[in-house]
Amino acid sequence: MAKVNILGVNFDNKSFTQFQNEFIGRINAHKSTLIVTANPEIVMAANENPEFMKILTYDADYITADGIGIVKASQILKKPIKQRVTGYDLFVWLMKLANERGLRVYLIGAKPDVIHAIQAKIARDYSDIQLVGAEDGYFNEDLELVAYQIERTEPDLVFAALGSPRQEQLLSILRKNLLPALMMGVGGSFDVFSG
Numbered sequence: 001m002a003k004v005n006i007l008g009v010n011f012d013n014k015s016f017t018q019f020q021n022e023f024i025g026r027i028n029a030h031k032s033t034l035i036v037t038a039n040p041e042i043v044m045a046a047n048e049n050p051e052f053m054k055i056l057t058y059d060a061d062y063i064t065a066d067g068i069g070i071v072k073a074s075q076i077l078k079k080p081i082k083q084r085v086t087g088y089d090l091f092v093w094l095m096k097l098a099n100e101r102g103l104r105v106y107l108i109g110a111k112p113d114v115i116h117a118i119q120a121k122i123a124r125d126y127s128d129i130q131l132v133g134a135e136d137g138y139f140n141e142d143l144e145l146v147a148y149q150i151e152r153t154e155p156d157l158v159f160a161a162l163g164s165p166r167q168e169q170l171l172s173i174l175r176k177n178l179l180p181a182l183m184m185g186v187g188g189s190f191d192v193f194s195g
């Protein structure tokens with residue numbers, strides 16, 4: 001089964017390797033791509049927030065099962081999802097790919113000291129990445145303006161660590177504008193990656 005619906009959210013039933021192959025294809029083709037890594041909290045939040053559910057239904061190109069709770073639910077529904085695919089694992093893999101290929105990366109989210117630590121880590125360990133933006137997630141501008149600032153840097157990859165649903169709201173603006181980048185909300189991943 002290609003898609004598995006859990007409480008209104010359509011999960012892609014793909015292995016980590018299948019996602020990797022599809023994402024590489026879309027990066028190569030410069031296709032605008034929004035990835036949502038959804039855990040049970042996100043499914044519950046979307047059921048209480050119609051605007052968030054709309055983003056998951058109409059704007060997301062891929063929804064991965066980020067949490068064993070989702071995989072378990074799919075088994076109970078007798079439509080087992082192949083594998084848990086977390087935002088953090090995809091993020092680390094995409095950063096390695098970006099380094100190998102010298103891709104343009106925009107990071108937004110987390111506290112200022114975390115984003116500074118990530119900048120230092122990239123300079124040290126991922127020095128072939130073209131870091132076109134590194135902004136913390138504690139800003140007052142509205143999301144439309146922030147989206148415009150991101151677009152102007154012409155990134156290949158955009159990672160937003162603002163928590164849900166705000167990170168998906170920001171990325172859905174870019175997706176609707178057809179920014180030719182692969183975009184993913186990564187929750188607390190910057191905090192982990194910076195350490």
Ligand code: UDP
Nearest residue numbers: 109110111137138161162163164187188191
């Ligand atoms: N965050 C942010 N701006 C905010 C609130 C949160 O950048 O206004 C960041 C926070 O620093 C953390 C990330 O969002 O790095 C994810 O937060 P949380 O762990 O609450 O989200 P989850 O991973 O549970 O979706």
